[in-house]
Each structure stands twice: as structure tokens, then as C-alpha cells.
Amino acid sequence: xxxxxxxxxxxxxxxxxxxxxxxxxxxxxxxxxxxxxxxxxxxxxxxxxxxxxxxxxxxxxxxxxxxxxxxxxxxxxxxxxxxxxxxxxxxxxxxxxxxxxxxxxxxxxxxxxxxxxxxxxxxxxxxxxxxxxxxxxxxxxxxxxxxxxxxxxxxxxxxxxxxxxxxxxxxx
Ligand code: APR
Numbered sequence: 001x002x003x004x005x006x007x008x009x010x011x012x013x014x015x016x017x018x019x020x021x022x023x024x025x026x027x028x029x030x031x032x033x034x035x036x037x038x039x040x041x042x043x044x045x046x047x048x049x050x051x052x053x054x055x056x057x058x059x060x061x062x063x064x065x066x067x068x069x070x071x072x073x074x075x076x077x078x079x080x081x082x083x084x085x086x087x088x089x090x091x092x093x094x095x096x097x098x099x100x101x102x103x104x105x106x107x108x109x110x111x112x113x114x115x116x117x118x119x120x121x122x123x124x125x126x127x128x129x130x131x132x133x134x135x136x137x138x139x140x141x142x143x144x145x146x147x148x149x150x151x152x153x154x155x156x157x158x159x160x161x162x163x164x165x166x167x168x169x170x171x172x
Contacts (some may be wrong), residue, residue, distance in 0.1 A: 003147040005137055007163050008113070012153045013041035016070035017111040019063070021100050023118065024076040026055050028062065034115040034155070038074060042067040046074065059095035063103045073107060075100045079118030082125065090132060093118055097136035105144050113151040116159045130162035134170055 012020050012034060022038045025031050028050040030039040039046055045067040056062045061077040077100050080092035096117055104112050118124035137150050154160035
């Protein structure tokens with residue numbers, strides 16, 4: 001049976017799931033937004049582990065332990081900065097989701113929570129990002145029976161509305 005998609009409101013760092021996804025930057029050395037919140041909650045051990053990874057290109061993902069987080073793992077992915085949509089941004093955002101699911105499959109992850117990657121500091125339009133997220137997640141759930149639940153964390157009302165519209169568009 002394919003896994004389900006659940007919209008949740010609140011702080012991703014509080015979720016006791018197998019993995020939370022971090023919207024990171026290529027250095028993987030922390031930042032603001034959800035990246036900052038995850039590093040603050042995980043403690044210094046996360047940064048120490050990230051320093052061993054040597055960064056992450058846009059569109060790719062890396063995995064670490066969860067350290068002091070309730071989540072077992074953190075999957076760090078680097079979304080594209082929005083530059084108007086003509087610089088490959090949609091494809092790179094889709095790649096972030098695909099790479100996160102590839103790592104989830106390789107690491108036996110069954111529950112995973114995503115923030116709205118690239119829609120904060122990186123400026124990706126929420127409605128377009130939500131449509132990409134839902135499309136890639138539904139594809140992954142169809143292909144990867146290991147995942148039983150994907151939680152989409154809505155940190156603001158606009159994000160929740162964008163996901164609801166994207167889900168309505170697919171009849172979920
Ligand atoms: N829990 C869940 N979602 C959160 C949290 C949190 N604690 N904090 C922020 N968010 C949401 C934002 O509201 C937005 O919807 O995460 C989404 C992604 O926003 P950003 O964190 O700004 O990430 P992004 O747009 O991908 O920009 C990445 O910002 O923090 C830096 O180091 C990071 O350079 C990178 C850039």
C-alpha cells in the first residue's frame with residue numbers, strides 16, 4: 001500500500017520521525033531559516049558531522065544523524081535560488097526531492113518530514129514549489145513502498161494554502 005502525505009503545521013525540529021529534511025546551502029555549515037533551527041536544536045555535533053561531508057551541490061542531498069533532535073536522521077538538501085524560473089530552478093528543486101527519497105530508500109527511512117524547500121530565503125514561488133513537491137512525492141510513494149508517511153511542514157499559512165491547492169490539483 002502506498003504511503004500517505006500529511007500536512008502538518010509547526011516546527012520541523014520537534015518531529016519524532018525517521019528523518020527530517022533540511023533546506024541547507026552548499027556549504028552545509030548552517031544558516032538561517034529552517035537550517036538555523038535544525039542546527040540549534042541538533043546541537044554542535046550536527047555541525048561537526050556536516051564539516052566532514054565537504055559541502056553539497058544544489059539539487060543534491062546528504063544524510064547525517066539527528067544528534068539531539070527527536071528525528072533519527074537529517075537529510076540535508078540544497079534547493080535552487082529562484083532567479084525567475086529560466087535557470088533550471090524547477091528541475092533542480094525536483095532533483096532535491098528525488099535525491100532525498102533515494103537516501104531515504106538507502107537508509108530504511110519510513111517516515112520523513114520536509115520543509116518547503118527553497119520557498120523562504122531562496123525565493124521560489126510557493127505555488128510552483130508546492131506543485132513540484134507534491135508531484136515528486138507522489139511519484140516516490142508509488143515507486144518506494146518503504147515510505148509509510150511523508151509529512152509536509154507548513155511554517156506559515158501561505159505554505160499550507162499552496163500545498164492544499166497542489167494536493168487538490170492531484171485529487172489527493
Ligand atoms: N520548521 C519548519 N519549517 C521552517 C522552519 C522550522 N523551524 N523555519 C523556517 N521554515 C520554513 C520557511 O518558512 C520556509 O517555508 O522553511 C521553508 C524554507 O525556508 P528557508 O529556511 O529560508 O530555506 P530556503 O528558502 O531553502 O533557503 C535556504 O536559507 O537558512 C538559509 O542556510 C540556508 O542558505 C540557505 C537558505
